[in-house]
Amino acid sequence: MKVSKEELVAVLAQFNPWWRDEAIADLPKWRRAAFRELHTWIIAPPAPRAVLLSGARQIGKTTLMLQAVDVLLRAGIPTANILYATFDHPILKLASIDAVLDAWREREPKVEGVEYLFLDEAQFIRDWGTWVKHQVDFCKERRITFTGSAMPLVEAGQESGVGRWHTIRLTTLTFYEYLQIKNLSLPALPKLRSLKNLFEWPQTDFYRIAEAASTYVGHFHEYLVRGGFPQTAQTDSITQAQRLLREDIIDKVLKRDMTALFGVRRVLDLEHTFLYLCMHDGGLLDMVDLCANLEVKRPTAQSFIELLEATHLIYRLPPFGYGKDVLRARFKIYLADAAIAPAVMLKGKAILEDATALGVATETAVFKHLFARYYAQNVRFSYWREKKDHEVDLVAEVDGEIIPFEVKYRAQHTGVRELKGLIELCESKRISRGYVVTKSLDDFGLMTAPQPARGSGQAPTQIMRIPAPLLCYWMGATELPVGTE
Structure with a gap:
């Protein structure tokens, strides 16, 4: 479905307060144990792969990603090169991933350096497996982290995605x-x-x-x-x-x-x-x-x-x-x-x-x-x-x-x-x-x-x-x- 670029920009601006030099609201200082593995794959990935945070609803996948964003910002990564988007949002769900990226770049022109994409509930992206495979193969300047609350996110694109993403599977909180x-x-x-x-x-x-x-x-x-x-x-x-x-x-x-x-x-x-x-x-x-x-x-x-x-x-x-x-x-x-x-x-x-x-x-x-x-x-x-x-x-x-x-x-x-x-x-x-x-x-x-x-x-x-x-x-x-x- 066609969604206007203005609507997309307005939604993305809400999710990316760092574009306005604002801090991420209500971000807990405490981090889950899985954050160490996620941080490694974002900062110095052992292999050229995307990262999938997989797990049930409400177990902290979004918080982990935003904590990773916070670390990048504190390390001096340009705000324009960091995107967070959740495809559980009705407007983003209706738009294509390419339309979302175009809206991002219209709002925030690219700065030299690595781009960091954080995509929440990616199972709602049309043909997500093919898209991630293409990004990993041909867009070496992008590091992608995405989440999914359902295993089909792994299984549906398994054949095309072999070797394209590293999965970090989250359980509910340990004691x-x-x-x-x-x-x-x-x-x-x-x-x-x-x-x-x-x-x-x-x-x-x-x-x-x-x-x-x-x-x-x-x-x-x-x-x-x-x-x-x-x-x-x-x-x-x-x-x-x-x-x-x-x-x-x-x-x-x-x-x-x-x-x-x-x-x-x-x-x-x-x-x-x-x-x-x-x-x-x-x-x-x-x-x-x-x-x-x-x-x-x-x-x-x-x-x-x-x-x-x-x-x-x-x-x-x-x-x-x-x-x-x-x-x-x-x-x-x-x-x-x-x-x-x-x-x-x-x-x-x-x-x-x-x-x-x-x-x-x-x-x-x-x-x-x-x-x-x-x-x-x-x-x-x-x-x-x-x-x-x-x-x-x-x-x-x-x-x-x-x-x-x-x-x-x-x-x-x-x-x-x-x-x-x-x-x-x-x-x-x-x-x-x-x-x-x-x-x-x-x-x-x-x-x-x-x-x-x-x-x-x-x-x-x-x-x-x-x-x-x-x-x-x-x-x-x-x-x-x-x-x-």
């Missing part, structure tokens, strides 16, 4: 980031470069850290209920935070984005499918039961599951292993944030009094933190289950190493008898160490599995018990460098 954004004053916890370091700690360190972490537990439980979205994290009322979460998910993602981006017509069936998953968070997906309960056909349900994953509302974990058995097996489903199910199901803070629900929420949070920590290394996540129903909640395969995690978030201390699945997996795959995520702060420290069968030549598996608040804190801490466990 560490949640504490930072709320600016809480808590006792300092030590830095931890790797979970492996815990196996070298003396017993006195476990006692000392458990005592220091006592004030973190209440905030961890509130984090599970309030959610890892910046807006809900900073809302005073938990009731209000959960209402905002419901509105963003149900109204904006399920009812608007699914229609606009994917042409979904059976929105009610899609909503029912999502509600079913909220009721079975962290569990194995039983497609037969889902289809029977919701009265939908399997291809329809399968399509809905894929769409929910595409919009970053769920994660799917396959069973451990490869081949036909894996293809026929059931997936495990995790919601994108532990607070989604309580908010959508109108449970409020009730999960804190429900041991089962609290355990499910914790397992969801643990997976999200492991995913956020490892995703850049192309880690394969799965779950393990044996025929006798012995199982391990999460298995990460990192650089050829298998790292199992079992979540036992309950009042009782964890003993060897409760870890039959973890021990069996470690013995069968000759895994030297595993991790158990516990509830009590004094359920923290090293334990050794029973001696393997005689003649196996394998040493007993070392198992590290880590309270969930500490694991989530360390997995999200900015001090953890990329590339270490």
Whole structure:
């Protein structure tokens, strides 16, 4: 549709206050851990690629981009060579990307040097994949950062875009980031470069850290209920935070984005499918039961599951292993944030009094933190289950190493008898160490599995018990460098 250049200039001027020598309003000083990676790719890109910030709605993608703009301005980059545009805006959505760039250059003539383009909600740009490919190939003086709230942004242009953009996938706030954004004053916890370091700690360190972490537990439980979205994290009322979460998910993602981006017509069936998953968070997906309960056909349900994953509302974990058995097996489903199910199901803070629900929420949070920590290394996540129903909640395969995690978030201390699945997996795959995520702060420290069968030549598996608040804190801490466990 034809949009006048005057209209485009007026809209762009609103989004780019630096053209008027004005500061960016309400820009938080605190930055997410992902900012370091984004900053590197903008300032000194390791390869000639655009940058895609991918993630769910309302998790801070726009704020990250504007913080990057602020850094460029402070570094003396000419204001005329920086453009921010959001294609969620109706005027920009109607115009072509080329028309937007023409309007930019009419308002702000180019100055010598690199141009920096920040394009929000780029999935609404017509033929965005082809356009980005062309820019990367032929416009070497432009560095492009763009965002998308749906995976089709990656998949639709995958063939033409190979090697043209670097993806930074954002999760909701980690527990560490949640504490930072709320600016809480808590006792300092030590830095931890790797979970492996815990196996070298003396017993006195476990006692000392458990005592220091006592004030973190209440905030961890509130984090599970309030959610890892910046807006809900900073809302005073938990009731209000959960209402905002419901509105963003149900109204904006399920009812608007699914229609606009994917042409979904059976929105009610899609909503029912999502509600079913909220009721079975962290569990194995039983497609037969889902289809029977919701009265939908399997291809329809399968399509809905894929769409929910595409919009970053769920994660799917396959069973451990490869081949036909894996293809026929059931997936495990995790919601994108532990607070989604309580908010959508109108449970409020009730999960804190429900041991089962609290355990499910914790397992969801643990997976999200492991995913956020490892995703850049192309880690394969799965779950393990044996025929006798012995199982391990999460298995990460990192650089050829298998790292199992079992979540036992309950009042009782964890003993060897409760870890039959973890021990069996470690013995069968000759895994030297595993991790158990516990509830009590004094359920923290090293334990050794029973001696393997005689003649196996394998040493007993070392198992590290880590309270969930500490694991989530360390997995999200900015001090953890990329590339270490």
